[in-house]
Amino acid sequence: MVRILDLRFQGAEQVIASFLLESKEGPILIETGPESTYPHLAAALKAEGLAPEEVRHVFVTHIHLDHAGAAWRLAELGARVYVHPKGAPHLVDPSRLLASAERIYGEMLGPLWGELRGIPEQRVRVLADGEVVKVGGVEVQALETPGHAGHHHAYLVEGLVFAGDIAGVRIAPGPVLPPTPPPDIHLESWYVSIDRILALRPEALYLTHFGAYRDVEPHLLTLREALEAWAGFVLSRMREGLGPEEMTRRFETYWREGLAKAGVGGAGMRLYELADPPFMNLQGLVRYWQKHHPEALEG
Ligand SMILES: [Zn+2]
Secondary structure, three states: OEEEEEOOHHHOOOOOEEEEEOOOOOOEEEOOOOHHHHHHHHHHHHHOOOOHHHOOEEEOOOOOHHHHOOHHHHHHOOOEEEEOOOOHHHHHOOHHHHHHHHHHHHHHHHHHHOOOOOOOHHHEEEOOOOOEEEEOOEEEEEEEOOOOOOOOEEEEEOOEEEEEOOOOEEOOOOOEEOOOOOOOOOHHHHHHHHHHHHHHOOOEEEEOOOEEEOOHHHHHHHHHHHHHHHHHHHHHHHHOOOOHHHHHHHHHHHHHHHHHHOOOOHHHHHHHHHHOOHHHHHHHHHHHHHHHOHHHHHO
16 A cells, blocks of 8 residues: 655645655655655654654655655665666765755755755665665565666565656646656656556556546556657757757747646646746757757757
């Protein structure tokens, strides 16, 4: 049984989730949310009759602050943190992660994401692709799923996929949108990851942003279409030679119109913006084209 813990990021519901699984060896957590919402995580655990120190096994899909920012807190209380091999060094020494977050968020870094500290190496457990961890009768399998980040794992547990960001952001009743922040966006890898999840025919996708969805195939196909459409839109604007400000304005309009067309009003848009800010999506896609397909920009 999966419990979805709403971490109430920035006071909003349905933006960032953590997932609680029961096992005979105690609770398992998938995703921790940012450190700024740690009090909500602790409160949500308490509501389930659990203390944070009872959580011994924490799986993070990737090290972005909205997914793993509070992992050090649980590690400090004795948990083991499972992560992709390329993510592990940044959990142990978050200085580079912090520096790049500081460049993006400036003085909003603390208020948005809280505090970040390193995790002692012996508390970090690296998972290879396909590796299965057995905890108290529950089997958790790591699935390497790059595209959103180069170091992203989804986790397969009894036919359910805990997808991190690779299966998109969807805040019911809104549509699925791709989270495409810098610096690692790679569309070709992302499509392979989508195909990999489709081939598993999971019963449900658990999205960190936000919740469980059982219409797996249409969901993933829609995500793929949205990725292609966004990337195509950004490429066209880059070819027009727009400056950053005009480009941002145009992308935000495109983003807003897309959501409005899907029936999402202002309050819903605010949630999408918190989970998956359009200015970041734009930056990530610009970087993707510059880094991987500079030739496409000359067209
Ligand atoms: Zn995320």
